[in-house]
Amino acid sequence: MRSYLPIARGTFMVGLVYRFGFLFTILGNIVYLSVAYYLWRSIYRYSDVIRGLTFNETFLYVGLGSAVFILLKTYADWYIHYEIREGLIANYLIKPIDFQLYNLSANFGSLLMNLLAITLPTAIMPGLVFKVTISPGAGLFLFPISLLLAFLISFSIDYFIGLMGFYSESVWGLSTTKEIIVTVFSGALIPLQFFPEAIQKVLYWLPFQAIYHTPLMMLTRPQQGLDIFLPMMAVQLAWAVILFVAARLFYNQAIKVLRIAGG
Amino acid sequence: MSLIHIQNLSKHFKILNRREGLGGAFRDLFSGNYRTVEAVSDVSFDIDAGEIVGYIGPNGAGKSTTIKMMTGILKPSGGIIEVNGRPPYDNRIRQAQIMGVVFGQRSQLWWDLPVIESFKILKEIYKVDQKTFDRHMNMFNDLVGLSALYSQQVRTLSLGQRMLCDITASFLHNPQVVFLDEPTIGLDISVKAKIRSVIKELNSERNTTIILTTHDLGDVEALCHRIIIIDKGKILYDGDIKKVNALFGAYRTLKLQLDNFNETTIQILNDKLCERFGTSNGITVAETEEFWTDVTIDQARTPLSDVLNFVMSNFPVDDVRIVEISMENVVRKVYDGALG
Numbered sequence: 001m002r003s004y005l006p007i008a009r010g011t012f013m014v015g016l017v018y019r020f021g022f023l024f025t026i027l028g029n030i031v032y033l034s035v036a037y038y039l040w041r042s043i044y045r046y047s048d049v050i051r052g053l054t055f056n057e058t059f060l061y062v063g064l065g066s067a068v069f070i071l072l073k074t075y076a077d078w079y080i081h082y083e084i085r086e087g088l089i090a091n092y093l094i095k096p097i098d099f100q101l102y103n104l105s106a107n108f109g110s111l112l113m114n115l116l117a118i119t120l121p122t123a124i125m126p127g128l129v130f131k132v133t134i135s136p137g138a139g140l141f142l143f144p145i146s147l148l149l150a151f152l153i154s155f156s157i158d159y160f161i162g163l164m165g166f167y168s169e170s171v172w173g174l175s176t177t178k179e180i181i182v183t184v185f186s187g188a189l190i191p192l193q194f195f196p197e198a199i200q201k202v203l204y205w206l207p208f209q210a211i212y213h214t215p216l217m218m219l220t221r222p223q224q225g226l227d228i229f230l231p232m233m234a235v236q237l238a239w240a241v242i243l244f245v246a247a248r249l250f251y252n253q254a255i256k257v258l259r260i261a262g263g
Numbered sequence: 264m265s266l267i268h269i270q271n272l273s274k275h276f277k278i279l280n281r282r283e284g285l286g287g288a289f290r291d292l293f294s295g296n297y298r299t300v301e302a303v304s305d306v307s308f309d310i311d312a313g314e315i316v317g318y319i320g321p322n323g324a325g326k327s328t329t330i331k332m333m334t335g336i337l338k339p340s341g342g343i344i345e346v347n348g349r350p351p352y353d354n355r356i357r358q359a360q361i362m363g364v365v366f367g368q369r370s371q372l373w374w375d376l377p378v379i380e381s382f383k384i385l386k387e388i389y390k391v392d393q394k395t396f397d398r399h400m401n402m403f404n405d406l407v408g409l410s411a412l413y414s415q416q417v418r419t420l421s422l423g424q425r426m427l428c429d430i431t432a433s434f435l436h437n438p439q440v441v442f443l444d445e446p447t448i449g450l451d452i453s454v455k456a457k458i459r460s461v462i463k464e465l466n467s468e469r470n471t472t473i474i475l476t477t478h479d480l481g482d483v484e485a486l487c488h489r490i491i492i493i494d495k496g497k498i499l500y501d502g503d504i505k506k507v508n509a510l511f512g513a514y515r516t517l518k519l520q521l522d523n524f525n526e527t528t529i530q531i532l533n534d535k536l537c538e539r540f541g542t543s544n545g546i547t548v549a550e551t552e553e554f555w556t557d558v559t560i561d562q563a564r565t566p567l568s569d570v571l572n573f574v575m576s577n578f579p580v581d582d583v584r585i586v587e588i589s590m591e592n593v594v595r596k597v598y599d600g601a602l603g
Contacts, residue, residue: 006387014375017416091371093336095388096359258336 004101008109015113022117029066029122036062037130051193056132057220061191063126064219065212068147069188071119072154072211074110076103077178080162081171089258100159100248107155137222142229146215149236154211156243157182163247166254187213207239264348265309266440266472267333272342273496274303274328302328304496305342312439313470315462317487317504319477321591325496326476330442333474334364347439360389363433367445370429372417378428379413382435389436396435402468403431406461423454427461434465440472441465447482459485480587484508492597499597507593514588515567517558522579524554532556532578539573540565559588 015022037059044055053061080103083089092099126132134140161174168174183189186208192200203209214232217224277297282290303325310316320326331337332344335351335358344350351358365371372381386396404410407427417425426446433441443462447455463486466473475486483490483504490507492500500507521528533548536558540546545561558574560567567585574580 003388003390006384010373010376010380010384013380014373017375088369090331090336090366091369093355094334094359094362094364096356097388098356256338 003097004105007102007105008112011106011109012113013109015110015117019117025070025118026121029070029118030125032066033063033122033125033130036066051191053191053193053220058191059130060126060132060134061187061216061220063130063132064123065188065216067119067122068150068212068215069183070122071111071114071147072151074107074114074155074158076107076155076158077161077171077175080159081165081175084162084165084258085169100244100251103159103162104155107158108151111151134219135223137224138226139218139222139224139229142233143215143218143222146218146233146236149233149240150211150215152240153207153236153243154182156240156247157207159247160243160250163250163254166257182208182211185209186211187216191216205235207243210236210239266312266347267308267310267474268343268345269309269329269333270307270343272303272306272329272332272344273301273340274325274332274337275340276300276302301496303332306493306496306498307342308491308498308501310472310474312472313466314489315466315473315475315487317475317477317483317490318493319480319483319490320493320499321594324494326493327444328496329493330364330444330474330476334362334442335359360436361439363436363438363441365426365429365433365441365443365446367426367443367448370417370425371432372425372428374418375416377414377416378409378420381417381428381432385432385435391436395437399435399437403434406464407431407457423450423457426450426454426458430458430461430465434469434471437469438471440474443473443475443477445477446475447477447479455479455481456485462486480593492594494594494598499594507597509563513561513563514592515560515562516586516588517560517567517570517574518551518584518586519556519558519574519578519580520554520582521556522581524556529556532558532574535577536570536573540570546570559592 040055040059040062044050044058048054050058083092089099092102127134157178161171161178164171164174185203185206188211192203192209192213195203203213210232214236217232218229276299278300280296280298281287306325306329318326318329328337332339333346333351335355338352346358347361349358372378373384382396382400385391391399409428409431412420412424412428417428420428430443430446433443446462447458450458459482462473462475465471473486475482477483487504489502490500490504491498492507521532529548529550536544536546536548543564545564547559549557549559551557558570560570571583571585575583
C-alpha cells in the first residue's frame, strides 16, 4: 500500500498542473446538459411518466450520468497502450512494483482530480440551474461504494485494452469501439429503462450497466429498497473481481510476448 | 563470489521475413516465414562487486539486449544469468530492489511534476526510510548541487540536468548494481565531465557496481578499468582497458578539406606523406565524405603535429578537423586482430 499511494498522489498533482484544461471540459458539459435538458423536456411534453421515470428522475440520471462519465474517463487505455508500444514499460519492469496496481493507483489519482475539478461542478448544475432535486433514501449511502466498484470495472476494461499494446500498433479502433459499447449499454447516454424489456434483461448481467446504471439508480431513485440495490451491487462486485483477475492473467500472458520476443 | 555471473548466455528473436511491395505485404499476412536473429550468442563473463565495467559495441551489437536480460526485462533463450546469485527474470520484483537503471533515452522521472516529487515517489516505491533518504539527498546535493532544481518541473530541465537527476534517482535506494545505458548521449563536454565525476564518486563512496554502455570512448576511458567489447552478439574482447586504450588512444584522424580536390589528390597526398615520413609510418589516407580527406595517424609512430605541419605547408588546405577514433573503427581494429 505504501508504495502505491504516492503514485495516486502524483497523478493527482499532474492534474493540478493542467488545471485550465478542466475549464473547457466543464464548459463542454454545460453545453451538453443544456441540450439534454431541452431534448428531454420536449420528450416529456405529453406525459409525466415514461417507462416509470419522471422528467426529474430522467434528467437527474442523464445529468449525473455525464458527471460520472467524466469522472471515470481517465484515458488509461490510451496511456497504457502508449507506454507499452513505446517501450516505456521498461521503466516499470525495473522497479519493485506491480504493473496493474501501479496503473490502478495512477488512475485513482486522476479519478480524485476529476471528481474535484469536473464532476462536482457538473453535478451541482442540474440542481442549481435546472431545479432538479435528489430525494433522500438508502441508495445515497450505497452510492460511494457502488461508484468505487464502478471505477474498478471501468479501469479493468481500460487496462485490458491498454495491454493490447503488446500485440497491436494502434489502439484507436479498439478504444473507440469500447467507448461506444460502454456508452450505449451502460446507460450513460439513455437510461436503461428506455431499452426494450428483453434487452434490459441481457444488459443487467453485463459489466457495462454496472459502471453507470447501478450507481446512477442509487441517486435517481434512492428510496428503492435494499432488496433491489444489493443484488445490483453483487453483480458489480462479481464483475469487478472477474475483470480484475482476468486482466491480471492476460498481463501474465502478454508480458511473455515482450520478454521472449523483445521490446 | 561474483555479483553478476553470465555463462553461455544467448537470446534469439524471431522476425517475420517481410516481402517487397503491396502484393508482398498481403502475402505476409499469411506468412509463417520467420527467421531467427541471434541478438546475443554464447556470451560469458563475471563481474565483481564494486567494478565499473564498460560494455561497448556498435549499434545493434547486443548491448541493450544483454542489459535487459540482466535487469530481468527479457528472458534468455539459453545459458545462465545470475545477479547476486539469482536469475533476474524469475524474481523480478525482488531483484529490482537491488538494481538501479538509467536509460539515457527515456527518463524515469515524472515529466509534469517538480523533480523532488519523483524522488519522493521513488522513496516510497523502494521503501527507503526518511533518514536514509535525507542522507542520500544531502550527499547528492554536495555532489551535484541539485537543490536548486528541486522545485523545477522535469520537462523544463536541460538534458544534462535531467540526466543528473535520473542518475541520482537510480542510486536513491542504494542498489548493489547500477546499469547506465548511454548516460552521456547528446550532452556537451562539460556536462559529460560532470556526469563522469558523479558516477566515479558514487562508485567509490558506496562500492556500487556499475555497468556502462556508451558510444563515447571518452566515458570508458574516464571511468572503467575493464572493458567488454561486443559485436554481432559475440564478445570480441574482455579485459583491461589499458590494452584497448593504447590502441584507440594512440589514433587520431585528421580531416582535411583541400583546395582543387580531384581524383588524384589522395594518391598525391599519400605519396608525399610516404616520402616525408617513410613507408611504415602508421598513416592511412582515405576519402570518407565528399571533399573531405581523412588521414588516420598512429601517434605512437608519427606525431600528429608533424603531419599537420607538413600538410599545412605543402598543400592548399581550406579546413581542418581533428577527431578521435570512432567506436566502429575500434571494433574493426579488434576484428583485425589488433588485441591478439
